[in-house]
Amino acid sequence: xITSSTNAKIKNIVQLNTSSKAxxxxxxxxxxxxKMFLEAPADSIRQIxxxxxxxxxxxxxxxxxxxxxxxxxxxxxxxxxDTMNPQGILCVIGQSCNDINAMLAxxxxxxxxxEGLQDPGNLGTxxxxxxxxxxxxxxxxxxxxxxxxxxxxxxxxxSVYRVPFAYTENLPDTLTQMKKQDxxxxxxxxxxxxxxxxxxxxxxxxxxxxxxxxxxxxxxxxYADTRIKIPMQGQVESLNAAVSASVLMxxxxxxxSIK
Numbered sequence: 436x437i438t439s440s441t442n443a444k445i446k447n448i449v450q451l452n453t454s455s456k457a458x459x460x461x462x463x464x465x466x467x468x469x470k471m472f473l474e475a476p477a478d479s480i481r482q483i484x485x486x487x488x489x490x491x492x493x494x495x496x497x498x499x500x501x502x503x504x505x506x507x508x509x510x511x512x513x514x515x516x517d518t519m520n521p522q523g524i525l526c527v528i529g530q531s532c533n534d535i536n537a538m539l540a541x542x543x544x545x546x547x548x549x550e551g552l553q554d555p556g557n558l559g560t561x562x563x564x565x566x567x568x569x570x571x572x573x574x575x576x577x578x579x580x581x582x583x584x585x586x587x588x589x590x591x592x593x594s595v596y597r598v599p600f601a602y603t604e605n606l607p608d609t610l611t612q613m614k615k616q617d618x619x620x621x622x623x624x625x626x627x628x629x630x631x632x633x634x635x636x637x638x639x640x641x642x643x644x645x646x647x648x649x650x651x652x653x654x655x656x657x658y659a660d661t662r663i664k665i666p667m668q669g670q671v672e673s674l675n676a677a678v679s680a681s682v683l684m685x686x687x688x689x690x691x692s693i694k
Contacts, residue, residue, distance in 0.1 A: 436487065437507045440514045444505065448484065451527070452517040455581040458530070464583035467518055467525040469495075474593040475526055477502065482527040486512035489523025517585040530583060533599040535609060538572030539616050544639045545570050545687050546618065547680055550606065550655050551578040551646035558582060559590020560677035561644070566594040568684035569691075573600040574609060578646075610658040613641055622656045623679050625672065627664025634663060636687040637694050644680050 437445060450457045451465050458464050463481055466472070472483065473495065483504035485493065490506050493499060513521055538544060547570055552558055558580050565573055579602070580587060588595055603609040613620060618639035623631075643659055645651030650673075656662070665674060665682055674682070 437484075437505055437511060440511050442511070444482075444484070445507070445511060445515045448515045448525070448527070452515075452585050455584065458581070458583050462530050463527050464530055464588060465517065465525055465585055466528050466588050467516060467585065468522045468589070469524060470593055471588070472524050472526050473498070474596055475528055476596060479529045479531065479596075480526050481529055484512065484515065484525050484527075486521070486523040493524075518589075532601045533572065535572075535574060535601045535603060535612075538574070538599055538601065539613060539618065541571045543637070543691075544572060544618060544641070545636075545684070546613070546641040547573045547684070548606070548610070548620075548641050548643050549573065549575045549579045550643065550651055551576065551649070552644065552676060553580050554647055554676070555580050555584045555586035556590050557647065557675065557677040559587040559592075559595075561680045562587075562591045562598050562600065563594040564677070564681045564684060566598045568681070568688045570598060570684060573598060574606075574641075575600065575602050576606040577602055577604065606655060607658065610641075610655070613639075614658075614660075619661070620659045621683075622651055622659035622662045623683060624651060624656060624659075624662040624664060627662040629661060629663055630666055631663040631683055631686055634661060636690050640687060642680065642683050644676055647676050 480502055483502055484507050485504055486507055486509050488509050547561060547565060618641050620641045622643040643651055665679060
């Protein structure tokens with residue numbers, strides 16, 4: 436049993452929770468909670484840490500015993516955890532990203548393209564909602580938040596294991612490639628020319644979602660075939676980035692389900 440917070444493994448967990456550089460260099464991330472443990476692909480789990488009290492009441496010992504794990508004294512586990520009320524189990528998971536070319540090659544792809552999105556909760560929610568709406572890929576520029584941030588991972592509620600995603604080093608080049616493959620690009624923009632429900636999304640479609648405070652840059656907006664907007668009432672100027680993305684994704688799902 437690990438009984439000290441100065442244990443090298445515990446110190447590394449804390450570092451992985453707080454440092455994107457450490458996660459990148461080690462090629463892993465931390466996923467906390469029973470749901471995240473149960474849904475993680477077994478071959479991606481590098482190590483499991485389980486609190487002493489959780490171990491004695493764990494209902495999943497048959498799965499746990501097949502994987503590498505350490506039991507951790509409760510007080511030490513709380514120090515390693517990134518949450519206020521830890522559930523008692525966390526996993527170190529190998530990172531994986533998908534090939535953008537494979538995403539673009541899928542039949543009638545539905546892609547969310549994120550430029551400079553910063554809020555981990557927004558990013559995690561878009562990934563989770565994307566799974567529900569049938570998104571085929573999420574593409575992010577390097578100014579978007581780290582998808583392996585613990586807050587993003589928690590917000591995905593397991594969808595991070597199943598939704599294809601990738602970072603692009605050159606977003607303009609990626610958008611140009613989309614155009615060559617007849618994927619129509621839509622910019623969610625306050626100066627949209629048409630309401631989002633006036634467009635036909637039954638062929639390959641990609642939606643540009645910008646930074647929470649500044650929206651899309653004019654340069655990236657210029658790659659859009661159409662600017663679309665969500666109608667607003669009252670004094671509201673715009674919706675939360677994740678909410679806007681959700682509205683658009685489910686409109687695509689609605690249109691494609693009735694065709």
